Amino acid sequence: VPVAVEGEDRALLLAALLDEALWTFESRGELAVGADVAVSEGRAQGELLVARGTAPAGPQIKAVTFHQLDVTERAGAWHATVYFDV
Amino acid sequence: MKTRKISDFLWEVPQGEVAGMRVPGRVFADETLLEKARADRALEQVANVATLPGIVKASFAMPDIHWGYGFPVGGVAATDVDAGGVVSPGGVGFDICCGVRLLRSELTADDVRGRLKELVAVLGRRIPRGVGTKGLLRLDREGLARVMRDGVYAPIADGIGWESDAERCEDQGRLEGAEPAAVSDRAYERGAPQCGSLGAGNHFLEVQVVDEIFDPPAAEAFEIRVDQVCVMIHSGSRGLGHQVCTDELKVFDRLMRREGISVPDRQLACGPVTAPEAERYLGAMTAAANFARANRHVLADGVRRCFAEVFRRDAASLGMRLVYDVAHNLAKLERHEVDGIGRTLCVHRKGATRAFGPGHPELADRYRATGQPVIIPGSMGSASFVLCGTEEGRDAAFGSTCHGAGRAMSRTQARKRMGGRELAAELERGGVLVDATQWGLLAEEAPYAYKDVAAVVDVCEGAGLSRKVARLRPLAVVKG
Numbered sequence: 001v002p003v004a005v006e007g008e009d010r011a012l013l014l015a016a017l018l019d020e021a022l023w024t025f026e027s028r029g030e031l032a033v034g035a036d037v038a039v040s041e042g043r044a045q046g047e048l049l050v051a052r053g054t055a056p057a058g059p060q061i062k063a064v065t066f067h068q069l070d071v072t073e074r075a076g077a078w079h080a081t082v083y084f085d086v
Numbered sequence: 087m088k089t090r091k092i093s094d095f096l097w098e099v100p101q102g103e104v105a106g107m108r109v110p111g112r113v114f115a116d117e118t119l120l121e122k123a124r125a126d127r128a129l130e131q132v133a134n135v136a137t138l139p140g141i142v143k144a145s146f147a148m149p150d151i152h153w154g155y156g157f158p159v160g161g162v163a164a165t166d167v168d169a170g171g172v173v174s175p176g177g178v179g180f181d182i183c184c185g186v187r188l189l190r191s192e193l194t195a196d197d198v199r200g201r202l203k204e205l206v207a208v209l210g211r212r213i214p215r216g217v218g219t220k221g222l223l224r225l226d227r228e229g230l231a232r233v234m235r236d237g238v239y240a241p242i243a244d245g246i247g248w249e250s251d252a253e254r255c256e257d258q259g260r261l262e263g264a265e266p267a268a269v270s271d272r273a274y275e276r277g278a279p280q281c282g283s284l285g286a287g288n289h290f291l292e293v294q295v296v297d298e299i300f301d302p303p304a305a306e307a308f309e310i311r312v313d314q315v316c317v318m319i320h321s322g323s324r325g326l327g328h329q330v331c332t333d334e335l336k337v338f339d340r341l342m343r344r345e346g347i348s349v350p351d352r353q354l355a356c357g358p359v360t361a362p363e364a365e366r367y368l369g370a371m372t373a374a375a376n377f378a379r380a381n382r383h384v385l386a387d388g389v390r391r392c393f394a395e396v397f398r399r400d401a402a403s404l405g406m407r408l409v410y411d412v413a414h415n416l417a418k419l420e421r422h423e424v425d426g427i428g429r430t431l432c433v434h435r436k437g438a439t440r441a442f443g444p445g446h447p448e449l450a451d452r453y454r455a456t457g458q459p460v461i462i463p464g465s466m467g468s469a470s471f472v473l474c475g476t477e478e479g480r481d482a483a484f485g486s487t488c489h490g491a492g493r494a495m496s497r498t499q500a501r502k503r504m505g506g507r508e509l510a511a512e513l514e515r516g517g518v519l520v521d522a523t524q525w526g527l528l529a530e531e532a533p534y535a536y537k538d539v540a541a542v543v544d545v546c547e548g549a550g551l552s553r554k555v556a557r558l559r560p561l562a563v564v565k566g
Binding site for chain 2: 007008011012016019023027058059063064065066067069086
């Protein structure tokens with residue numbers, strides 16, 4: 001599924017991409033299992049890789065929050081913190 | 087986090103505990119509840135909220151406070167609109183106007199005992215619940231816009247529910263200022279099929295019986311008495327509210343940067359109430375709030391039909407009138423006195439309930455003498471309460487009180503302790519029937535995962551926030 005989101009920083013871009021994944025599942029019943037996007041100048045564009053199917057067991061995610069939202073690079077690896085509303 | 091005892095039921099988080107606090111934090115609690123709030127870091131969130139521009143008096147916390155996204159659940163924060171005061175979508179939360187309504191009846195516990203299994207089966211079958219379900223009402227875009235504008239008056243005009251239901255709701259069933267045009271297409275798409283559905287998570291429907299009256303005159307005014315069967319409905323604005331909050335968080339993140347506001351957590355994103363973006367948010371939030379009220383109204387109509395089917399009498403002759411409908415996630419512009427001067431405040435109540443006392447001009451006539459009813463659901467299988475607003479509560483925390491028991495254990499911790507089926511069997515041994523759609527998740531809502539609701543309402547009464555009117559115990563739970 002093609003995807004394009006905007007956000008002033010990487011954390012906002014990640015939240016926006018996850019929002020798109022949630023929306024794709026809720027509106028089309030397609031479960032995002034990965035993403036292939038290029039990030040530049042406040043924009044992430046590419047594709048959500050989806051599989052048809054039911055939600056995995058466990059609490060349903062209702063929203064992506066901005067609580068302690070963070071994406072940072074440390075020692076050559078990316079670390080992200082995202083809280084979901086369930 | 088440092089705290090200072092002010093009275094047996096009130097504690098202060100001094101200004102300075104978090105950099106940028108504009109007012110102190112004030113927590114209504116006894117020692118046990120205060121320690122619970124400290125343990126899950128909710129006190130730190132109370133202090134964070136105290137940094138919001140324009141906040142007046144204090145960042146308040148109700149006794150059922152617990153950790154939330156950015157704002158604590160059980161928080162009350164009011165900002166002065168004419169002094170740069172802000173509104174924050176995160177201070178309302180994702181489930182805009184999530185709330186509770188209580189229906190009473192002329193049935194007694196004896197009347198339903200032999201029919202309870204049948205009643206639960208019918209409710210479980212007829213009332214849409216669970217993840218992503220379709221509601222009792224299917225709305226097109228125009229129909230949804232009408233619901234967002236007119237609240238419970240939209241279904242009433244279509245013959246759903248009773249006209250007398252409206253005045254028995256907070257805001258008389260319809261909040262002024264809704265702007266359905268400010269709601270995104272995605273929110274329309276999520277909301278249109280969901281009006282009249284419970285949802286999942288902690289949402290539920292409970293058949294209860296009144297087991298104690300604390301304030302007979304108020305109970306009489308609210309038409310409740312001992313041994314009477316009631317139905318409590320807990321639901322909100324479903325996907326529509328979640329989408330409005332999601333959309334607005336992004337807008338406010340930008341607005342905040344433009345206004346040069348900084349907050350300790352991004353979920354506290356906020357902007358001056360007078361900014362165009364904020365006006366737009368308040369219009370969209372109000373639209374979602376009216377949707378939530380209509381949702382509970384349509385659910386209540388469904389419940390009445392189920393009772394009529396099982397007891398073979400129409401709902402009117404069963405006396406199934408509404409006691410009241412309250413919201414516990416909302417921001418409202420209200421007039422309050424601050425330092426002796428009347429001001430327009432933007433009052434955020436997130437996991438807190440408005441509790442206006444006797445004589446308040448915004449109350450419908452029938453509640454002028456008693457103060458408004460406040461409906462407090464307990465945890466699944468434990469008692470629930472009907473409270474009443476007080477005059478002194480207006481000065482204590484802008485006319486606010488608690489909203490429930492408040493989570494004491496994380497969902498994961500609660501699941502580890504016991505399985506859903508095992509928990510249901512245990513509750514049934516204690517006289518409470520349970521029906522769920524996701525048994526695996528039932529244990530998340532176990533009574534032991536929550537604080538003691540009786541202790542919470544006692545603190546509210548001790549602190550003068552609200553008064554106890556009645557206690558109800560559950561007979562059956564239909565989980566979302």
